[in-house]
Amino acid sequence: MTSMSVDTIKANNERLKRYQALETHAAKLIGGWLPGVARWEIKKQLGYHLWEDLKHSQLLRTRLWELRINTPDRDLDPGLAEAIERLAVAQHDYEAIAGIYLALKTELLAAYRRYAANTYQVYDHPSVIALNAIIPGLAAQVEWANRVVRELADTGDKRRNVQRWLTYAGDVVAAIGGVDGDQPRAGFPVPPPGYATLLPFSEARRDERFTIQVTGAPIPDEADNMGWLLWQFSNYTQEMQAAETLATVMGEAKGMEWEFYFDIARHCWDEVRHVELGETRLGQLGHTVTDFPCSVGSYGWRQLFNPLIRYCALTYIIEADSFKLKHSSYQRYVALNDTESAQSIMYDIMDETMHVRFGQKWVPRLMERYQYPGELQALIDECRGIVATHAVSPAQRMAALAK
Numbered sequence: 001m002t003s004m005s006v007d008t009i010k011a012n013n014e015r016l017k018r019y020q021a022l023e024t025h026a027a028k029l030i031g032g033w034l035p036g037v038a039r040w041e042i043k044k045q046l047g048y049h050l051w052e053d054l055k056h057s058q059l060l061r062t063r064l065w066e067l068r069i070n071t072p073d074r075d076l077d078p079g080l081a082e083a084i085e086r087l088a089v090a091q092h093d094y095e096a097i098a099g100i101y102l103a104l105k106t107e108l109l110a111a112y113r114r115y116a117a118n119t120y121q122v123y124d125h126p127s128v129i130a131l132n133a134i135i136p137g138l139a140a141q142v143e144w145a146n147r148v149v150r151e152l153a154d155t156g157d158k159r160r161n162v163q164r165w166l167t168y169a170g171d172v173v174a175a176i177g178g179v180d181g182d183q184p185r186a187g188f189p190v191p192p193p194g195y196a197t198l199l200p201f202s203e204a205r206r207d208e209r210f211t212i213q214v215t216g217a218p219i220p221d222e223a224d225n226m227g228w229l230l231w232q233f234s235n236y237t238q239e240m241q242a243a244e245t246l247a248t249v250m251g252e253a254k255g256m257e258w259e260f261y262f263d264i265a266r267h268c269w270d271e272v273r274h275v276e277l278g279e280t281r282l283g284q285l286g287h288t289v290t291d292f293p294c295s296v297g298s299y300g301w302r303q304l305f306n307p308l309i310r311y312c313a314l315t316y317i318i319e320a321d322s323f324k325l326k327h328s329s330y331q332r333y334v335a336l337n338d339t340e341s342a343q344s345i346m347y348d349i350m351d352e353t354m355h356v357r358f359g360q361k362w363v364p365r366l367m368e369r370y371q372y373p374g375e376l377q378a379l380i381d382e383c384r385g386i387v388a389t390h391a392v393s394p395a396q397r398m399a400a401l402a403k
């Protein structure tokens with residue numbers, strides 16, 4: 001036990017409140033940046049991290065509830081949200097990653113280790129267990145980011161950018177008194193000249209290995225078994241755009257309850273997994289993701305609309321309408337004795353069932369948040385019209401028009 005005042009419980013609870021909020025804020029900022037990250041493997045990993053962050057936040061919030069803090073977002077230091085806004089003005093993906101991971105999350109990791117070591121080991125043991133459950137995942141994230149920033153910052157100019165940005169990001173964290181908020185506070189630093197937010201991204205970025213096309217691939221002839229298989233599983237890799245749309249919803253829809261971000265983060269990561277589902281099956285068939293044109297048009301048109309429309313169009317129309325094709329594909333693979341394809345589609349169907357339920361849960365709340373003037377049915381009709389006119393994926397447009 002290091003020196004602790006009689007107010008240890010109060011100070012510790014304040015720390016845990018900050019930790020759970022910073023985990024959530026970091027995930028939202030990663031969400032905002034996700035479409036702007038070019039490198040495929042890095043984008044996928046970020047999609048997993050934002051979900052992992054919300055899981056970490058959940059562990060902390062559960063512990064706070066035990067400590068009689070039922071509303072951990074109430075009376076939070078407003079500097080936390082402001083610090084995140086200031087980290088958002090990065091101009092390059094490697095800067096954004098450096099700021100979030102090498103500055104903020106590195107400090108967070110140190111704070112977790114400090115808390116776990118210094119608190120009452122018997123009375124506050126559940127907090128120690130919660131933090132020890134988080135620490136390995138967070139440490140792996142930080143280690144990953146160190147490697148990725150080194151890889152991406154591969155010129156002298158880029159390395160200078162990273163150094164300058166890390167100094168700035170460190171000053172941002174210092175301006176809120178550090179992660180624990182107990183250090184002397186300076187004012188927020190001035191960002192490097194010309195740095196203003198690039199969020200939200202109107203276009204989804206891809207790295208140089210991909211051939212970009214705006215529209216989705218045409219639906220192949222039913223009789224062409226291999227053509228159908230490759231079309232279906234390369235289409236799964238296009239679901240990166242769904243992940244990117246959900247990531248922007250996390251980043252842009254401010255002021256929603258914490259549970260919203262938890263569900264959207266899960267949904268976002270699921271879409272990244274559907275990309276991996278596609279890549280896994282393509283790999284078994286001797287292909288890689290970059291053998292097929294990569295479309296970014298679905299992300300692009302959805303960004304023309306606010307998060308309410310984007311999210312409603314995705315869940316109530318695009319995902320809800322996708323089951324017919326998926327069930328018929330499942331039957332087709334069963335008939336062809338293609339168990340691997342059939343099983344992967346069935347897991348996907350189960351994920352999508354959950355996503356449609358998320359939509360039913362959160363669209364009404366987003367309608368309040370964005371003050372939608374009509375009834376739910378009017379919104380659904382509007383979104384159907386939007387998908388029918390804007391969709392660049394032939395399957396999505398056909399399904400929307402068929403209703």
Ligand SMILES: [Fe+2]
Nearest residue numbers: 239270271274
């Ligand atoms: Fe999906």
Ligand SMILES: [Fe+2]
Nearest residue numbers: 319351352355
């Ligand atoms: Fe989905």
